[in-house]
Amino acid sequence: MREPTGAPPPGANPYIPVPFRVSGRRRETADTVTLRLRSPSGDGLPFEPGQFMMLYVFGVGEVPVSASGAPRRAGILEHTVRAVGPVTRRLVALRRGDWVGVRGPFGRGWPLALAEGFDVLIVAGGLGLAPLRSALLQILAQRDRYRQVTVLYGARSPADLLYRLDLSRWQQRPDLELRVTVDRADERWRGQIGVVPALIAQVERHFEPARTVALVCGPEVMMRFTVRELQKRGVPDDLIYLSLERNMKCALGLCGHCQFGPAFICKDGPVMPFSRLAPFSEIREL
């Protein structure tokens, strides 16, 4: 029943980025790429799924990005980045051989040790699949530790689906139930159309609510409706984990930019149980 800790990252000075070189770049969608970063020294920044790094484009700025690759690969990081502003646009434009600064890992990750012996229900919306991919890769590497594993993934359109190769591989695994839906599509799409919380009703028989750990990441409205669907079916609030996104700056719980009620998302999150978030979840503009 061990949870990932929010321990400060290793290294003498957590404000100083470690240089990593871009060793691979995979375009996911029109505005999103997955960067593979390699440490020239071969040393870690070992992370736990759900934790995030601060990625620094030299001379431009720094943004928090969740780790999306398999953990425990010494010296290799994967981050999926969508171009939405000046820093992320530069990150998306990086090419093999370019340098990027990395600080981290920061925060608390997904409770994968807690979930051992439980059904695992992963609910992802849009780019929210990125931190959950990291968790799923670890779960699949230790598949016998978990009961039924179900993944529900919603995207804006078929063109916005991330990790297509992974999705196709996961679809074929007999030990994984995967459902994918999109909000809109044309007539060439043969899959589901609708929002991801609605998929929960379809997979009810795949999880036992009281013995289910739900891992949820996506836009906050999507998470809100997902939590309601899970609660309706009896999944306890302390077994529903959400990954929150806020304005992380120092990533060390000092600057206060990412404060959410009494918590700092960078340090106490980004992954938190809904039981802890519930008292603040109805406060608007928080």
Next chain:
Amino acid sequence: MSGHTPAEILASHPFTADLSEEDRAQLARLARLAVYDPDDYLLREGQPATAFYLIVEGLVSIELFIPGHGPRPLQTVEGGSAVGWSWMLAPSRWEFDARALERTTAVVLDGERLRDLFIEDCCLGLRVVHRLLFVVAERLKAARLQLLDLYGPPREL
């Protein structure tokens, strides 16, 4: 499922499973089993709405045909849910198309006989309409969330 009778399917279908055996037997008398191949239409916009579909297996696309653009899928319905409520509402014409995306099995209930049954047995009518209202509310909620375009790019802070 093709080897089962409508009565047997109604006993396990989420829409009807918790109705009494007697209620289900009344519904089964108005029901037939239908199988649709991919791209078969269950129902088409503008045509008389004469049936209520309980989807057993498969996937159905609710869509609208836009001249010059072709069919525009709006939502899909999986096995375990229901399609079509226009049979309850005058003038009982379908407002959208419903097309099978996969091989789909449905229990098809006769709309006119259902309406008559509901007049005869108002309690059964209320129980079925209550379930249908749940389906309509879920479909409406999903449509509202779809309108929000939740996965659009966020603002970088």
